[in-house]
Amino acid sequence: MLSNLKIVLHQGKQYIASPTTVEVPGIFRGRPVISTQKVDETKLVEMCPTDAISSHPLCIDLGKCTFCGACARLFPDKISFTKEYKMATNDRERLIIKEGEDQAIEVNPDTVRKEIHRVFGHSLKLRQISAGGDNSCELELNAANNVQFDMSRYGIDFVASPRHADGIVITGPITQNMAEAVQICYDAVPDPKIIVLVGTDAISGGVFEGSPAIDRSFLDKYPVDLYIPGNPAHPLTIINGLLDLTRKKR
Amino acid sequence: MNYISIRNNQTLRIKEIPESAYLSFMDMNVGLVSGFTDRHCVNYFGVEEGNFVKLICCIADDATHEIMVSSCKVQKGQSLASFSKEMYCFERFEREIHENFGLNYPDHPWLKPVRYPADRSDKMQTMQNYPFYTIASEEVHEVGVGPIHAGIIEPGHFRFICNGEKILHLEIQLGYQHRGVENLFLAKKKLLQRTTLSENIAGDTVVGHSVAFAHVWESLCGVDVSRDIAFSRTVALELERMAIHIGDLSAICTDIAYQLGSSVFGRLRTPIVNFLQEWGGSRLAKGLIRPGSNPFPFTPALAERLKKVLDLLEPDYNEMCEKLFDLPSALSRFERTGVVSNEDAIAIGAVGMAARMTSLSRDIRSSHPYCLYPELAHVPILKHHGDVYSRVQIRRREVLQSMEYIRKLLTEVPIQSPQTEMKMTLQPDSFCLSLVEGWRGEICHCALTDANGELMHYKIKDPSFHNWMALALAVRNNEISDFPICNKSFNLSYSGHDL
Numbered sequence: 081m082l083s084n085l086k087i088v089l090h091q092g093k094q095y096i097a098s099p100t101t102v103e104v105p106g107i108f109r110g111r112p113v114i115s116t117q118k119v120d121e122t123k124l125v126e127m128c129p130t131d132a133i134s135s136h137p138l139c140i141d142l143g144k145c146t147f148c149g150a151c152a153r154l155f156p157d158k159i160s161f162t163k164e165y166k167m168a169t170n171d172r173e174r175l176i177i178k179e180g181e182d183q184a185i186e187v188n189p190d191t192v193r194k195e196i197h198r199v200f201g202h203s204l205k206l207r208q209i210s211a212g213g214d215n216s217c218e219l220e221l222n223a224a225n226n227v228q229f230d231m232s233r234y235g236i237d238f239v240a241s242p243r244h245a246d247g248i249v250i251t252g253p254i255t256q257n258m259a260e261a262v263q264i265c266y267d268a269v270p271d272p273k274i275i276v277l278v279g280t281d282a283i284s285g286g287v288f289e290g291s292p293a294i295d296r297s298f299l300d301k302y303p304v305d306l307y308i309p310g311n312p313a314h315p316l317t318i319i320n321g322l323l324d325l326t327r328k329k330r
Numbered sequence: 331m332n333y334i335s336i337r338n339n340q341t342l343r344i345k346e347i348p349e350s351a352y353l354s355f356m357d358m359n360v361g362l363v364s365g366f367t368d369r370h371c372v373n374y375f376g377v378e379e380g381n382f383v384k385l386i387c388c389i390a391d392d393a394t395h396e397i398m399v400s401s402c403k404v405q406k407g408q409s410l411a412s413f414s415k416e417m418y419c420f421e422r423f424e425r426e427i428h429e430n431f432g433l434n435y436p437d438h439p440w441l442k443p444v445r446y447p448a449d450r451s452d453k454m455q456t457m458q459n460y461p462f463y464t465i466a467s468e469e470v471h472e473v474g475v476g477p478i479h480a481g482i483i484e485p486g487h488f489r490f491i492c493n494g495e496k497i498l499h500l501e502i503q504l505g506y507q508h509r510g511v512e513n514l515f516l517a518k519k520k521l522l523q524r525t526t527l528s529e530n531i532a533g534d535t536v537v538g539h540s541v542a543f544a545h546v547w548e549s550l551c552g553v554d555v556s557r558d559i560a561f562s563r564t565v566a567l568e569l570e571r572m573a574i575h576i577g578d579l580s581a582i583c584t585d586i587a588y589q590l591g592s593s594v595f596g597r598l599r600t601p602i603v604n605f606l607q608e609w610g611g612s613r614l615a616k617g618l619i620r621p622g623s624n625p626f627p628f629t630p631a632l633a634e635r636l637k638k639v640l641d642l643l644e645p646d647y648n649e650m651c652e653k654l655f656d657l658p659s660a661l662s663r664f665e666r667t668g669v670v671s672n673e674d675a676i677a678i679g680a681v682g683m684a685a686r687m688t689s690l691s692r693d694i695r696s697s698h699p700y701c702l703y704p705e706l707a708h709v710p711i712l713k714h715h716g717d718v719y720s721r722v723q724i725r726r727r728e729v730l731q732s733m734e735y736i737r738k739l740l741t742e743v744p745i746q747s748p749q750t751e752m753k754m755t756l757q758p759d760s761f762c763l764s765l766v767e768g769w770r771g772e773i774c775h776c777a778l779t780d781a782n783g784e785l786m787h788y789k790i791k792d793p794s795f796h797n798w799m800a801l802a803l804a805v806r807n808n809e810i811s812d813f814p815i816c817n818k819s820f821n822l823s824y825s826g827h828d829l
Contacts, residue, residue, distance in 0.1 A: 083653055087594060090646050094597045106608025109617075129523040146526055148617040153625060161611075208482045212509045214825045216533025216614050219577075221482045223603075226596045240480035257446055257457055257506045257828075258485060261477050287526045290517070293448035293510035311616060312533060 094227045099319050108314070109147045109161035112140055114179045119158045124151060130280070130287055142167060142175040142185075142309040143283035168308040168321025175283070175307060187306070187324040195272045196305065200246055200326045203235040206276070207245035207269065211262050212288070213252030216312035217279040221249065224315040231319050236326075242266075247274030247305070253281040253288040256295040263298060274305040276322070278313050286311065331358060333389075333400035338698035341549045341762040344778060347386065347401045352410060355402035359387045360416040367690060368392040368697075370679045372765060372774045374413075374423035376431050377787045381406055383431045388763055388776070392697035397763060406431055412438040419679030422795060445505035445828045449513065462489045463501050469493055473810065477506045484824035488813075495809045500802045507828035515788035521547070521621065521754070524785075528775075529616045531790060532826035537563070537570040538768025539790070539826075540619040542775040545700065545764035547621040550777060551754040556747035557702075559624045564702040565636075565739055566606070566615055568732040571769035573602040575725040575732075576647070578821050582722060583654065585814040586663045594650045601639050608635065622752045633740045640733055651726050664719035668804035668816035671716060675800065682771015684797040684820060687713050687720035694767035706735050716804075721819040758783040770794065770823065792826030 096102050104110075121135040128151060132144035140151075140159070152159045167185045169175060170192055174185055210218055224231045225238065239245050242265045254262060266275070277299075280286040288294055308321045332348040332355075350358065363369050372390045376383040382403050389398045404410060412435035413420035426444045427433050432451035435441055443450070446457055464472070470493050477485035487503040514527055528543035529536045541563050548555060576599040583591030603613040610618035610626040618626055654660055670680070672688040685692040693710035695703045711727045713720035756779045766773045771793030780786040801820045805813055 083649075084590065087590060087646075087649055087653060090649065091594055091597070104607070105604050107611045108607060109611045127520075127522065129518075129520060129526045146616070147612070148522070148526060149611060149625075150522055150617075207478075209478055210482075210484045210507075212507050212825070213484065214530045214533035215484055215823065216530075216536070216616070218482050218484065219534060219614065223600075226600070227593045228597055228600055238482055252507070253509060255506065255508055256448060257508050258477065260458075261485065261506070265478055281530070287518070287523060287530055288509045288511075288514065291448075291510040291514055293508050293513075311612075312614060314613070 095230045095233075096228055099229060099316055100323065102316070104163055104165060104314070104316065108163045108165065109149050111142070111164040111167050111185055112152070112159055112161045112177055113182050114138055114140065114159055114177060115157060116180045117157050119155050124155055124158065127151060127154060130284075130289065138179045140177045141284070142177060143172065143307060144280060144286065145309065146280055146286060146311040165314050165316045166320045167310070167317050168306055168324060170306055170325060172304070172307060175309060187321070187328055189328050192325060193272070193305070196274065196326060197329075199272055200274070204247070204322065204326055205237050205239045205245050206247055206249050207242045207265060208238055208249045208251065209258075209262055209265055211250055211252040211258040212255035212294070213279065213281065217251040217282070217310075220312045220315050221251070221278065221318060224318045229315040229319060231322070234319075234323060236322050242268035243270070245269050245273070247276060249276045249278055250282045251278050253285040253291075253294045254296050254298060256293055259295040259298060266298070266302070274325075275302055276306040276308065277304055278308045278310075278318060280309060280311045283307050283309060333358065333398040335396040335398055336763065337396065338694070338700055338765045339545045339549045339762070341552070341757065341760050344759050344761050347399050347761060349401050349403060352402050352404055355385070355387070355400060356411060356413055358400060359389060360413055362389045362398060363419065364417050367676055370681070370692070371419055371423065372397065372772065373763070373776055373789060373791050374420060375776070375789045376427045376433070377778060378431065379403070383427070383433060385427070386761075386776070388774070390698065390765065392692065395698055397698070397765075399761070399763070404433065407433070409434040409436055411435070414438050418677045419796070422799070443505070445508045447508055448510055457503075457505065460503065462503070463491075463499065465491050465498065470498060486824050490810060490813075492810055495811065497805045497808055497810050497813070500805050502798055502802055504798070504824060504827050507825040509829070511829040512788050512790060516785055525620060531829065532792060532823045533614060534574055534823065535570070535768045535770060535773070535792070535826065536615045537566045537619060538766055538773050539775075541567060541701070542764045542766040542773045544619055544621040545766065546762050546775045546777045547754070549762045549764065550756045550760055550779060551622070552757060553622050553752060553754060555622065558627060558744040558746050560701045561739060561744050562624055562626075562628045563619060565628060565736055566618055567701070567766070567768075568736050569602055569606060570615060572729050572732045573599050573606070574769045575729045576602070578818065579654075579722070579725055581818050581821070582815060585818050586660055588654070588657070588660055591650060591654050591660070594646070598643055598647055598650070601643055605636055605639050608632070622754050623749065624746075627746045628743060630743050633743045636736065637740055640737065644733065647729065655726070661719070663812075663815060664722055665717060666715075667718040667812050668808055668819060669715065669717045670800050670804045674803050675716065678799045678803070679796050680800050681796050682767070682793045683721055683724050684771065684800045686710055686724055688716040689714045692772065694765045694772050698765050700766065702739065706738065718815055718819040756783045756785065768793065770821070771797065790829055792823050794822040794827045797822055798827060
């Protein structure tokens with residue numbers, strides 16, 4: 081008994097008091113900023129492993145970016161990654177960062193479906209589906225519910241059965257071999273339901289884009305409610321994204 | 331003998347690999363492993379050559395630190411005698427060759443599909459029409475689990491045949507995670523794309539797989555890296571081992587419903603992954619390892635920081651371990667649960683923790699050392715019972731061992747070599763094999779280049795490729811309610827297996 085108390089004492093208070101404003105330690109590659117400086121754009125566009133960078137005007141698509149930071153190392157005056165972890169949005173276009181732009185990426189409450197605030201504003205249960213995910217986003221989704229990030233304090237939890245869920249969270253580029261399971265799982269979730277894509281692989285296919293083993297046709301059929309970028313997405317990006325989607329008032 | 335002996339990370343000309351007729355190729359390779367516990371097959375795969383398939387077999391000898399490579403050319407669609415009939419450890423390699431190239435092994439014990447790749451030779455075989463193994467009896471029932479599991483984990487299907495609560499047989503069906511990684515290595519031509527791919531093979535073994543790729547690439551380009559790069563890689567490998575092992579201890583506590591252990595080990599993992607972020611900007615070390623360069627040098631300031639992180643972590647970690655290993659309710663769940671015998675581990679060619687839990691000493695850090703491991707003179711931690719308890723104990727001690735190694739390394743942080751843009755060109759017509767001990771076990775990457783010095787074939791083997799069979803054997807005669815801790819105590823990779 082005493083030893084238990086000692087462990088609890090040493091554990092102390094671990095939770096992050098304010099996951100919406102806390103600063104992440106060390107270096108972190110969050111939302112990038114592109115300056116208006118002139119550089120060799122062809123070289124910059126060429127170097128990106130996932131074709132996330134395009135020119136005229138120069139922009140980075142965070143839905144494709146693997147956050148490897150190679151562009152910022154080669155062109156430090158042109159591109160820098162800020163420590164801003166809030167990067168989730170319901171608008172796919174918002175993930176495209178343009179030259180000279182330094183604005184927060186946010187959920188646009190005007191385009192969030194009406195029932196989402198009303199039905200999921202205080203409690204959200206999600207069913208996660210790994211569809212070719214490499215277990216990195218899966219680890220970070222698990223971390224979002226550890227004693228430090230403690231997402232369940234907001235009533236947001238992951239559940240085992242799609243029947244108990246309010247929506248699905250997809251990680252991975254969606255493989256051919258998982259396509260049927262994704263559909264069955266989605267169909268089993270009662271209406272109204274949401275679709276959340278976590279990680280670059282899920283949003284665009286990432287580095288797996290173009291592989292014949294991938295089948296992303298599921299995403300052509302249904303609207304996506306939230307894009308959470310990252311490779312993998314940081315737990316704070318995940319938590320803030322889900323809070324923004326379900327609670328942010330216009 | 332018709333093979334060539336090479337060292338870990340050595341490049342040789344493809345034509346230097348001796349070629350034999352199939353039957354002598356088979357007799358030789360089976361003969362090399364049978365009866366020698368310090369030898370095992372690290373990779374056996376086919377390379378397409380028009381209407382032919384070139385089979386390349388790599389047997390590692392832990393005693394001599396050499397890898398014996400041999401080859402054989404066979405026609406597509408040909409029927410061959412199987413290695414597996416003699417030595418079971420080849421069974422998954424042969425199934426893979428069968429699935430990819432349509433070679434038939436009529437005497438193979440169970441020639442079932444491995445992962446249903448998009449370019450498999452027989453498109454009529456699908457996941458939907460796979461006939462699972464059944465036992466015709468009114469006494470038994472079947473339980474199907476997955477591909478989607480209860481927690482936030484990767485997909486795979488488990489088909490149990492049970493008698494009451496007791497598992498008689500478990501069949502593991504994988505392939506759901508197949509993304510075509512090996513083909514993408516050829517399709518994507520830029521080095522950064524390939525490096526990114528290597529980081530995405532298994533997101534829990536980012537350092538392990540990206541170091542293996544870097545070693546292959548550097549060796550094929552004839553580049554020697556400086557000490558500071560080898561230093562960074564060694565530290566990163568050990569940090570990854572610590573982070574995942576501690577996370578696994580947390581998950582194992584969750585599976586036996588021990589809340590305190592689950593939450594304490596869960597938070598103890600965080601300072602390690604956060605340190606990786608402070609160092610390289612990613613909690614899982616993506617972007618940290620690059621062939622031929624060191625984008626995030628390990629500075630003396632980082633060394634001071636890491637020392638503090640370890641000093642803070644160690645007492646709390648030990649305190650929690652002592653509690654857990656003193657708890658009768660926990661020990662009764664661990665001991666004699668999910669046992670794999672030493673004989674079985676040898677037969678299936680188990681690697682990493684799944685070998686070391688049954689006193690089978692397989693650890694690339696000591697048998698085929700790389701980076702700074704020769705200086706660390708690593709001694710593998712062995713346990714003898716092959717049960718959940720052995721696997722948990724290995725994790726407990728390996729975390730402390732990694733901590734010791736890192737502290738030893740931190741006493742002398744090498745000076746940064748100047749960052750020069752190295753020109754890296756692959757040597758033509760070459761073959762390279764790299765072995766790295768990831769936290770799960772032995773990772774093997776092989777690459778072949780063509781006459782133009784372009785990548786012609788890339789072969790990845792995650793330790794899970796061997797060890798899934800260990801899980802299937804471990805659960806036999808256990809209660810089905812113990813499946814979660816058996817599974818978690820192995821913590822095998824789905825994406826690393828499915829590629």
